[in-house]
Amino acid sequence: xxxxxxxxxxxxxxxxxxxxxxxxxxxxxxxxxxxxxxxxxxxxxxxxxxxxxxxxxxxxxxxxxxxxxxxxxxxxxxxxxxxxxxxxxxxxxxxxxxxxxxxxxxxxxxxxxxxxxxxxxxxxxxxxxxxxxxxxxxxxxxxxxxxxxxxxxxxxxxxxxxxxxxxxxxxxxxxxxxxxxxxxxxxxxxxxxxxxxxxxxxxxxxxxxxxxxxxxxxxxxxxxxxxxxxxxxxxxxxxxxxxxxxxxxxxxxxxxxxxxxxxxxxxxxxxxxxxxxxxxxxxxxxxxxxxxxxxxxxxxxxxxxxxxxxxxxxxxxxxxxxxxxxxxxxxxxxxxxxxxxxxxxxxxxxxxxxxxxxxxxxxxxxxxxxxxxxxxxxxxxxxxxxxxxxxxxxxxxxxxxxxxxxxxxxxxxxxxxxxxxxxxxxxxxxxxxxxxxxxxxxxxxxxxxxxxxxxxxxxxxxxxxxxxxxxxxxxxxxxxxxxxxxxxxxxxxxxxxxxxxxxxxxxxxxxxxxxxxxxxxxxxxxxxxxxxxxxxxxxxxxxxxxxxxxxxxxxxxxxxxxxxxxxxxxxxxxxxxxxxxxxxxxxxxxxxxxxxxxxxxxxxxxxxxxxxxxxxxxxxxxxxxxxxxxxxxxxxxxxxx
Amino acid sequence: xxxxxxxxxxxxxxxxxxxxxxxxxxxxxxxxxxxxxxxxxxxxxxxxxxxxxxxxxxxxxxxxxxxxxxxxxxxxxxxxxxxxxxxxxxxxxxxxxxxxxxxxxxxxxxxxxxxxxxxxxxx
Numbered sequence: 001x002x003x004x005x006x007x008x009x010x011x012x013x014x015x016x017x018x019x020x021x022x023x024x025x026x027x028x029x030x031x032x033x034x035x036x037x038x039x040x041x042x043x044x045x046x047x048x049x050x051x052x053x054x055x056x057x058x059x060x061x062x063x064x065x066x067x068x069x070x071x072x073x074x075x076x077x078x079x080x081x082x083x084x085x086x087x088x089x090x091x092x093x094x095x096x097x098x099x100x101x102x103x104x105x106x107x108x109x110x111x112x113x114x115x116x117x118x119x120x121x122x123x124x125x126x127x128x129x130x131x132x133x134x135x136x137x138x139x140x141x142x143x144x145x146x147x148x149x150x151x152x153x154x155x156x157x158x159x160x161x162x163x164x165x166x167x168x169x170x171x172x173x174x175x176x177x178x179x180x181x182x183x184x185x186x187x188x189x190x191x192x193x194x195x196x197x198x199x200x201x202x203x204x205x206x207x208x209x210x211x212x213x214x215x216x217x218x219x220x221x222x223x224x225x226x227x228x229x230x231x232x233x234x235x236x237x238x239x240x241x242x243x244x245x246x247x248x249x250x251x252x253x254x255x256x257x258x259x260x261x262x263x264x265x266x267x268x269x270x271x272x273x274x275x276x277x278x279x280x281x282x283x284x285x286x287x288x289x290x291x292x293x294x295x296x297x298x299x300x301x302x303x304x305x306x307x308x309x310x311x312x313x314x315x316x317x318x319x320x321x322x323x324x325x326x327x328x329x330x331x332x333x334x335x336x337x338x339x340x341x342x343x344x345x346x347x348x349x350x351x352x353x354x355x356x357x358x359x360x361x362x363x364x365x366x367x368x369x370x371x372x373x374x375x376x377x378x379x380x381x382x383x384x385x386x387x388x389x390x391x392x393x394x395x396x397x398x399x400x401x402x403x404x405x406x407x408x409x410x411x412x413x414x415x416x417x418x419x420x421x422x423x424x425x426x427x428x429x430x431x432x433x434x435x436x437x438x439x440x441x442x443x444x445x446x447x448x449x450x451x452x453x454x455x456x457x458x459x460x461x462x463x464x465x466x467x468x469x470x471x472x473x474x475x476x477x478x479x480x481x482x483x484x485x486x487x488x489x490x491x492x493x494x495x496x497x498x499x500x501x502x503x504x505x506x507x508x509x510x511x512x513x514x515x516x517x518x519x520x521x522x523x524x525x526x527x528x529x530x531x532x533x534x535x536x537x538x539x540x541x542x543x544x545x546x547x548x549x550x551x552x553x554x555x556x557x558x559x560x561x562x563x564x565x566x567x568x569x570x571x572x573x574x575x576x577x578x579x580x581x582x583x584x585x586x587x588x589x590x591x592x593x594x595x596x597x598x599x600x601x602x603x604x605x606x607x608x609x610x611x612x613x614x615x616x617x618x619x620x621x622x623x624x625x626x627x628x629x630x631x632x633x634x635x636x637x638x639x640x641x
Numbered sequence: 642x643x644x645x646x647x648x649x650x651x652x653x654x655x656x657x658x659x660x661x662x663x664x665x666x667x668x669x670x671x672x673x674x675x676x677x678x679x680x681x682x683x684x685x686x687x688x689x690x691x692x693x694x695x696x697x698x699x700x701x702x703x704x705x706x707x708x709x710x711x712x713x714x715x716x717x718x719x720x721x722x723x724x725x726x727x728x729x730x731x732x733x734x735x736x737x738x739x740x741x742x743x744x745x746x747x748x749x750x751x752x753x754x755x756x757x758x759x760x761x762x763x764x
Contacts, residue, residue, distance in 0.1 A: 055713035058688025229725030250662035291754035
């Protein structure tokens, strides 16, 4: 029988006794007196309370105890004593057993609903998927179910339809609403060659795309998997409740027995009133509130952040965020757009660019691709190269037409010559936040290429939000100090650590950890170690898979302002966990002594019925407080008062 | 006289509670049988989990079949926090839960309220 049915039965059979209790002062009595009460309560015990008793016994045989142990012992004690009292013509309290059962079940009915509310959010994400799609098979478009789509399929998407899986547009243009996956509310325009995400909604154009990821590999599936893991993860703060829950119930039982003994043996109370105090102790104690405090808040908090495009991987990260004092940023692709462009070429433009392109065309470095792109647009003829060699951390060199040609950063300058006029130009360019690449032949610099990577237009706001929160911001980059300083000044970052070799990033993070917990925000492969070392690693969603794997928080939208939102949400969730735990502890710490009758002398005491009501609502209130996290306001900008 | 009797019985019951719940008691442990590159263990959920400790072989796909016989809402979900699993256990219904055994180690599982615990050892 379901909890709801058990609740209704016990409510209906309790009502006559409630009427009896309320109307007694007015001279109305329940017809049949004690006998009617006995029959009503027996029905409740047999139907609604027996499952508590069964569960309590099953766990007792395994040396365990739970909530049900307390409810079972409390109600059965009241019930059996009342039968004894009836036989010996003393006052009975059948209604205690009946009301406690009703209230506990009422609490469980609500709680069950709330718990389902808390956990359902992510499962709804999966329902967002398209059910079928029009796929090109043997030259014709046919409608097939989602599960039959394979990688490489060409799929047509008409206006208003959902994109079935992840892929790349092969034909057509459109704007797509990606809010369900990325949290980005503005529709994004897409053309041939752009990536599309499964489950997003096509708005106005028709396009064809090639499926690249299907089934469990799609972005949505990955997100769902990640969020599920996060929601069920363990926060370190829970270790405390784990310990408490193991000893909670037996301890309460011992306290209840002591309560009875103290009242009966030392204070000379009657058996009945001593027993009422003991039963109240058993019934008011609520280990469930303690157990539910953390998981429910974690579930709602991580679920809500996922909807905003912020994936918090687990409870540990959430807890670590709370103590973060410093936020460290990678520069390229994190603070800046990550698409550098050539702005100036100093020297013989054609010669400089052709040499640089020859050496850089096989590199995947973003600066290299900027050079290659620029050369392509100017139709530069690229010479043959041989004996290609990398100069660790400095650049590359090779033979072109029998001459040793090299391209690299300013660390090369210690080995080669550069005239003063060029040197001055370098400084000017760098102060304009342009990265300077040096091109040389036979130990002499023949020209410069200035490359600029502009900050994202949201970076400045993002940094000022974090500073308003009282956090220190630091930029960590392999780029030249002058360039880094110029970018830092544009976006308002506090301090800069420049000229850092990729392999040293993690060490710098470690050094900064001496002054308190740090968060590191990055996107590249070279950021992975730093993301792992930092107390909180925040990976940009556009970043490489390895960076996303290493980060504790992933920002799907790639918007730097989400760093602040992620911190705000984590803090809010963690504070809610603390509030829940505090409430659950305080409730038990205050409730048990009151129920035991310690404050009886000043007229404060609790009947078992009220204790049962209090118990039911303490766990309900914890779950409700967690669900309310969904509604809590997230202030992304903390203003100083 | 009654008071002395109550005191003695009360203390005896307290003693029993402490011994019964806090004393060292053997925990049922079961190793999975491996056949045809698969392993499975049936877990009965009734006032806790039996067996409470399960040993699985590393690298062999594993299924744990949970059957809840207990009506208590305390046990209506089973959570493996390390694997991101949070399954509802409908009463008297066998619920198969697949476990990724690629990494060895000791993992906890718990009921939805984190009151009852079980241990999973993969080696």
